[in-house]
Amino acid sequence: MLRPILVGIGVDYGLHVANRIVEFREAGLSHFKSTSKAMLTTGKATLLCALTDTIGFSALFISPIAPMRTVGLTMIVGVICSFILTVSMTPAIMKLTNYTRHHPKSWTGIARVSSQQWRVILLVVLLVTGYSLARLSVMDQDIRGDESAPEDIASIRKLAEYSEKFEAGQTGILLVAGPPDRPKPAAKDLGVLDVMNWTTVELNNLTINNRNTDDTINVSAFSIVDFFKSAHISIEVGQGGDEEPFFVFDGSFWEFLHHEFFDSQACQIETGLFYTCEELRQDLIDVFYDSFTGEMRAMLLTDDYTKALIYVSMPYINIDDTALLVERTDSIAYYYNTLLFDAELSQLTGGPPVTIAINQGIQDTQYKTIALSLVLVLVTMVLIFRSFRFGFITFLPILIVVLWYPATVHTGGTNLNIFTAMVGTIIIGIGIDNSIQITERVREEGTRPEGIMKAVQYTGQSVVEATFTTMGGVLSGVIISFYRTQFIGLRNFFALIITLVLFSLLLAVFALPSFYQALHHYGDKFGSRRLKVKR
Known part of the structure; x- marks a missing residue:
C-alpha cells in the first residue's frame, strides 16, 4: 500500500535537486559548483520537506489502532531513506547520464497568471473552500469495514447474501447470571429463566427502519429458553385403571413449568409429604438439561449452570443503525436489571459493539491525527524558516487541501474505511513539499512580483514534474488494486491520494504565489511594513 507513495516521494526529492543542478549548470557553473549551490538552496528545501514529512507522519503514532501506527513508522523510515539516497546518489547519477531538461515557454505564461490574476485565484479558492466546508458532515459517516478486505473473497459475498436472506450476520451476546443470594444456579432458576x-x-x-434504504431491520434473539419452548410433552395424571385422569397436559415443556398444576392440591397429593411440587419442578428442569449434549450446553451455559447466554443477531448493516440497535438492546437489558432482581444481565458484547468501538476509534483518530499533523507541520516550518509569516503562508495551501477533503469525499462518493481514514495525515506530509519548494525559491529570489514570477517559472516546473511522478506511482497502486487485490477501500485510498496531491500542486503553483502577491499588494497599499514578508 505504501510502496507506490514512497516511490513517488523519492523521485520528487531527486527531481527537485536534479533540476536545480541543471539550472546552475546552464548558468555556466561546473558540475561540482552546481551541485554545491543546489544543495545549499534546493537541497535545504528538500531537507525541510523530509523533516516536515517525517513530523507530519509521526502524528499517526497517537492512533490506538496498531496498523495506523505501523503506517506512520513505515512512512517515516521511507522518507528518511529517500532523502539520504537522493542527496548521495542524484549528483552522481546526473554525471553518469548527463541529465538535462527542457524549459517550456508556457511556464512564463503560468507564472504571469499566478502573479497577475491573484484576486481571481483567491476568489476561486475561497468559493471551493466554502463548498467543501458545507459538506463537512460526510466526515462523520460510518467506517466501512467490508471495504478493508478484498471484494472477491467468497466468504464476504456470502456474508452479504446471508445478511440479506436471513437478517443476520452480526452476532452479539448478553451474559445472564443469577442474584448472588440465590441458592440455585442461574440456568436452573425459573425466575432467571423468566427474565x-x-x-x-x-x-x-425489536425493529427499526434502515436509514439508507428505509427497509425494516429485524433483530432476532436466542437462548436456552427456546429449547424449553421447542420440547413438546404430553402428561396424564390419574389414579390408574379405567378412571378418568384428573390432570392432562399437552404442550411445550416451558408452558408446563408455568402451569398451575404445580400450585394445585392434585400436585401436592401426588408428591406426598416428603417431596414438594417445587422440588418436582426443579427435578424436571434437571432431567431436561441431562438430555442435552455437551456441545449444546457449552454453547449456551457454563459448566456449573451459574451463567447463561442470550445470542442477539442483526443484519450486516450501516454503523449508525447498528449503533441504534445496540443502544436499544442495552436499554432492554438495563430495564430488566433495574426493574427486576431475579437476574443480572450484562450489556451487549460481541461483534456489533466491537464494530462500533472500532468505527469510533478510527473516526476519532482521523480528526486527531490530522489536527496534530497540521500543528506539528506549522510549528516546524515557522521554526525552520525563522519567520511566522513565511511559515504560515507556506502552510496555507496544505490547510486548504485538508479543507477540500470533505468535498472530495462527497463528490467522489467515497466511503470511509481504515485506509481512507489515514489520507488526511498522509496528504499533509506529501502535499506540503510543493509549497516548501516554492517558498524557498521566493525567499531566494525576493518577495516582489518579479521574484515571485521567477520562483513559479523555474521551481514550478520541478513541482509539476515531481507531483506527476508521485501521482504516477500512486496510480500503479490503483491499477494493482483492480487486477490483483480487488480492495475497494484500497482503490478509494489511492484515488483520494491522487486527487489531493493534484490539489496541493494547483494550490502551490497558483494559490501560494497569490498569497504572496496579496501580502505585497496590501503592504504597499497601506504602507505598513508589518504586512510585508521580509527575506
Missing part, C-alpha cells in the same frame, strides 16, 4: 424469556421476546420484537 431471559422476557428479554428474548422483547428483542425478537
Whole structure:
C-alpha cells in the first residue's frame, strides 16, 4: 500500500535537486559548483520537506489502532531513506547520464497568471473552500469495514447474501447470571429463566427502519429458553385403571413449568409429604438439561449452570443503525436489571459493539491525527524558516487541501474505511513539499512580483514534474488494486491520494504565489511594513 507513495516521494526529492543542478549548470557553473549551490538552496528545501514529512507522519503514532501506527513508522523510515539516497546518489547519477531538461515557454505564461490574476485565484479558492466546508458532515459517516478486505473473497459475498436472506450476520451476546443470594444456579432458576424469556421476546420484537434504504431491520434473539419452548410433552395424571385422569397436559415443556398444576392440591397429593411440587419442578428442569449434549450446553451455559447466554443477531448493516440497535438492546437489558432482581444481565458484547468501538476509534483518530499533523507541520516550518509569516503562508495551501477533503469525499462518493481514514495525515506530509519548494525559491529570489514570477517559472516546473511522478506511482497502486487485490477501500485510498496531491500542486503553483502577491499588494497599499514578508 505504501510502496507506490514512497516511490513517488523519492523521485520528487531527486527531481527537485536534479533540476536545480541543471539550472546552475546552464548558468555556466561546473558540475561540482552546481551541485554545491543546489544543495545549499534546493537541497535545504528538500531537507525541510523530509523533516516536515517525517513530523507530519509521526502524528499517526497517537492512533490506538496498531496498523495506523505501523503506517506512520513505515512512512517515516521511507522518507528518511529517500532523502539520504537522493542527496548521495542524484549528483552522481546526473554525471553518469548527463541529465538535462527542457524549459517550456508556457511556464512564463503560468507564472504571469499566478502573479497577475491573484484576486481571481483567491476568489476561486475561497468559493471551493466554502463548498467543501458545507459538506463537512460526510466526515462523520460510518467506517466501512467490508471495504478493508478484498471484494472477491467468497466468504464476504456470502456474508452479504446471508445478511440479506436471513437478517443476520452480526452476532452479539448478553451474559445472564443469577442474584448472588440465590441458592440455585442461574440456568436452573425459573425466575432467571423468566427474565431471559422476557428479554428474548422483547428483542425478537425489536425493529427499526434502515436509514439508507428505509427497509425494516429485524433483530432476532436466542437462548436456552427456546429449547424449553421447542420440547413438546404430553402428561396424564390419574389414579390408574379405567378412571378418568384428573390432570392432562399437552404442550411445550416451558408452558408446563408455568402451569398451575404445580400450585394445585392434585400436585401436592401426588408428591406426598416428603417431596414438594417445587422440588418436582426443579427435578424436571434437571432431567431436561441431562438430555442435552455437551456441545449444546457449552454453547449456551457454563459448566456449573451459574451463567447463561442470550445470542442477539442483526443484519450486516450501516454503523449508525447498528449503533441504534445496540443502544436499544442495552436499554432492554438495563430495564430488566433495574426493574427486576431475579437476574443480572450484562450489556451487549460481541461483534456489533466491537464494530462500533472500532468505527469510533478510527473516526476519532482521523480528526486527531490530522489536527496534530497540521500543528506539528506549522510549528516546524515557522521554526525552520525563522519567520511566522513565511511559515504560515507556506502552510496555507496544505490547510486548504485538508479543507477540500470533505468535498472530495462527497463528490467522489467515497466511503470511509481504515485506509481512507489515514489520507488526511498522509496528504499533509506529501502535499506540503510543493509549497516548501516554492517558498524557498521566493525567499531566494525576493518577495516582489518579479521574484515571485521567477520562483513559479523555474521551481514550478520541478513541482509539476515531481507531483506527476508521485501521482504516477500512486496510480500503479490503483491499477494493482483492480487486477490483483480487488480492495475497494484500497482503490478509494489511492484515488483520494491522487486527487489531493493534484490539489496541493494547483494550490502551490497558483494559490501560494497569490498569497504572496496579496501580502505585497496590501503592504504597499497601506504602507505598513508589518504586512510585508521580509527575506
